[in-house]
Amino acid sequence: MIVGVLGAGQLARMIALAGIPLGLDFIFLDPSADACANKLGEPLIGDYNDPALLAQLAERADVVTYEFENVPAEVAEFLASHTQVHPSPKALAVAQDRLVEKSFFFGLGIPTPDYAAVDSFESLEQAMITLGYPAILKSCTQGYDGKGQSLLKSPDDLKPAWELLQGVPAVVEAFVPFNREVSIIAVRSVSGEVVFYPLSENLHRGGILRVSECRTNDPMQQQAESYISRLLEALDYVGVLALELFEVDGQLVANEFAPRVHNSGHWTIEGAETSQFENHLRAILDLPLGSTAPVGNAAMVNFIGGLPKTEELLAIPHAHLHLYDKSPRKGRKVAHATIRAESQEQLSELVKKLTVLADQVDDS
Ligand code: AMP
Numbered sequence: 300m301i302v303g304v305l306g307a308g309q310l311a312r313m314i315a316l317a318g319i320p321l322g323l324d325f326i327f328l329d330p331s332a333d334a335c336a337n338k339l340g341e342p343l344i345g346d347y348n349d350p351a352l353l354a355q356l357a358e359r360a361d362v363v364t365y366e367f368e369n370v371p372a373e374v375a376e377f378l379a380s381h382t383q384v385h386p387s388p389k390a391l392a393v394a395q396d397r398l399v400e401k402s403f404f405f406g407l408g409i410p411t412p413d414y415a416a417v418d419s420f421e422s423l424e425q426a427m428i429t430l431g432y433p434a435i436l437k438s439c440t441q442g443y444d445g446k447g448q449s450l451l452k453s454p455d456d457l458k459p460a461w462e463l464l465q466g467v468p469a470v471v472e473a474f475v476p477f478n479r480e481v482s483i484i485a486v487r488s489v490s491g492e493v494v495f496y497p498l499s500e501n502l503h504r505g506g507i508l509r510v511s512e513c514r515t516n517d518p519m520q521q522q523a524e525s526y527i528s529r530l531l532e533a534l535d536y537v538g539v540l541a542l543e544l545f546e547v548d549g550q551l552v553a554n555e556f557a558p559r560v561h562n563s564g565h566w567t568i569e570g571a572e573t574s575q576f577e578n579h580l581r582a583i584l585d586l587p588l589g590s591t592a593p594v595g596n597a598a599m600v601n602f603i604g605g606l607p608k609t610e611e612l613l614a615i616p617h618a619h620l621h622l623y624d625k626s627p628r629k630g631r632k633v634a635h636a637t638i639r640a641e642s643q644e645q646l647s648e649l650v651k652k653l654t655v656l657a658d659q660v661d662d663s
């Protein structure tokens with residue numbers, strides 16, 4: 300079986316690392332010749348909408364999936380008319396535009412922060428009268444890891460934030476005074492089998508995920524499962540789906556969803572019976588899904604901008620290093636470590652040690 304992947308970054312790399320033991324072969328389409336998954340399969344190097352490369356991918360891959368959601372919609376549509384594509388182009392289209400995504404959430408009864416569409420400076424000023432400060436202005440498309448976002452603390456922030464957007468359509472949303480950020484990862488197979496991972500509790504800084512911890516028996520698990528189930532059904536979804544949520548006083552509010560494997564699920568590689576990457580492949584190939592049961596207490600720490608010293612990291616008990624084979628660059632995710640511990644207390648202690656190493660190299 301040949302799996303085609305749009306994108307050859309670290310997510311594609313981890314999908315391949317999970318698929319090789321299942322006897323799968325991979326073809327990656329990515330503009331970059333040195334993309335970090337390329338060594339694990341056959342690289343097709345060029346633009347996502349290169350007709351010759353797309354034709355090759357469509358012809359040779361038994362199923363196509365993607366590692367990031369900004370694949371042009373027409374590319375996913377073209378591939379879907381020639382081969383199997385999971386998740387569906389519709390899931391991609393909804394996730395690509397924050398405004399479409401928010402109204403999709405609304406239609407399913409999933410709460411979101413209060414928001415307004417913004418297409419001019421005047422409409423931004425108008426929206427702020429109702430929303431109040433603080434608020435966040437976000438571009439509707441192409442935003443990830445806090446990119447294309449500005450925090451609005453007072454009317455003085457409006458002009459610079461609007462100018463930064465350079466006229467692209469945007470959404471302004473109320474700042475949520477959350478108690479914590481969590482995400483849920485669900486998997487649905489072609490046959491409709493569904494499994495959920497335990498919630499991840501996520502720590503972001505500067506809009507970038509730093510630490511995720513698995514929360515077994517979390518009181519918010521049921522509410523999160525109910526929300527993500529609505530998305531799975533409405534999108535007739537196949538594959539791994541991640542939903543990022545804010546918890547505000549016992550209520551979950553949706554931030555965004557990702558139609559792909561997700562950074563907040565990296566702890567599942569060693570911390571769950573079946574990783575999100577393996578389950579994504581099982582789902583799109585219509586194989587039975589694997590157990591999502593956690594193995595001990597697990598967490599993940601990202602390394603951003605720089606690499607830890609391998610010897611130092613591996614000296615931390617129960618730490619597992621995942622290097623992405625990417626050259627360090629400011630703000631770039633280059634590795635993560637998973638940690639597995641016997642108790643929550645031990646986990647917190649080990650996460651602290653990993654965080655010290657991560658902070659030493661972090662330049663973001
Ligand atoms: P996003 O790119 O939308 O996932 O945002 C990145 C991070 O910015 C989130 O994980 C939060 O930490 C923060 N953030 C985004 N939107 C809001 C909001 N409406 N209220 C509070 N924090 C937010």
